[in-house]
Amino acid sequence: MDCSICSSLPVILRPPRNTICVSCYDGAKCVINLINKLQNDRKPTNNNVSPVSPIGSSCKTLTNASKWIIDLKNREDELEDKINFLAQFTAAFRHQIHTDIQLNPGSPASPSISAHRALLATRSEIFKNILDSDGCKAAPTNSTITLPELSHEELESLMEFLYSGDLGEEKVKKHVYSLALAGDKYEIPYLQKFCERYMLKWLNCESALDVLEVAEVCSCRALKESALDFIVRNMEEIVFSSGFEAFALKNPHLSVQITRASLMDARKNRPNSSS
Ligand SMILES: [Zn+2]
Structure with missing residues (x-):
């Protein structure tokens, strides 16, 4: 041709x-x-200042394709500048500049972490309430918040995420469940979404039961359905894995749901599985 x-x-x-x-x-x-x-x-979310001018109402030819790509590239550069600008707050955390609150992890032997009240209050409604209620009683400089369910390392990762909106993959791998639970407890939807994305990405026979458990605690329906579906499709490997017994003892209601989902799946597939 x-x-x-x-x-x-x-x-x-x-x-x-x-x-x-x-x-x-x-x-x-x-x-x-x-x-x-x-x-x-892009149209519905156009309330923010995006300097990119939309090209005509509907694109029918490739004439504007390169302009679109240049626009997108420009937007990416602008966003990167913006991220770098916002990252200066992360530096204030890292170098402990004007911190005004101490965060204690669960273990009393672990050292506390200094942070900024204003940042905590903007990231989490729960922290905001804690700080509001404590503001009138305690002097801001010596107030502390204890997060009993988190280890020092987990708390550090949580703070890193709250300041920068991101976390290295290695840390996510290590703390994704505790961070997801913290996202739920302290009402940080962006963190929940972030963890959910990773849990889905890494869903496998080893992680499926943990993911199901976390999804149940956080009332995350979509994640729960994905985990349940994965478990049903890999029933044999998961049910005979070493972790299943402990999981079943700890989560009898989820075990019931797995059994039911598995039976429903078998029933659904039986008449059609003639091939
Ligand atoms: Zn060709």
């Missing part, structure tokens, strides 16, 4: 044709659809 876009023949040797191969045609269609989708998705 002599495609006028991707043919390796030099232009001067090629007869002037208007043919286009299937790959180029599909690719062009995909780009146009993507641009239209992005354009439509």
Whole structure:
């Protein structure tokens, strides 16, 4: 096929044709659809200051594709500047500049962590309430909050996330369950969403029971359904794993739900599984 876009023949040797191969045609269609989708998705959230001007109402040709890509690239650069600007608060935490509250982990032997009341209050409604109620009684400089369920390391990771909105993958791997529970307890939806994404990404036979347990405690329906579905699909491996017995003793109601889901699944698949 002599495609006028991707043919390796030099232009001067090629007869002037208007043919286009299937790959180029599909690719062009995909780009146009993507641009239209992005354009439509962006409209409702347009209340913030986005200097990118939308290109026309609906994109029908590829004329604007490169402009769109440049716009997106510019937006990415701006967001990066913004993130760097906001990250200065993280530095204030790291270098302990003007901290005004102490956070204690569960174990009294572990050292406390200094933080900023204003940041805690903006990140979590629960912290805000604690600080509001304690503000009139205690002098701000020596007040403390104890997070009894967290170890020192977990508390450190929680603070790092609250300041920077992110956490290294290694730390997430290590503390994702305790952070998800903290996100639920202290009402930090962004942290919950963050942990949920990782739990889904790493869902496997080893983690499925833990994820199910956390999803149940945090009342996270979508995550619970995914974990339950995964367990049902890998029933044999999970039920005979070493952790299942302890899980079943600790979570009898979830064990019942696993059994029921598994039976429902078997019933659903039996009549159709003639293939
Ligand atoms: Zn082509």
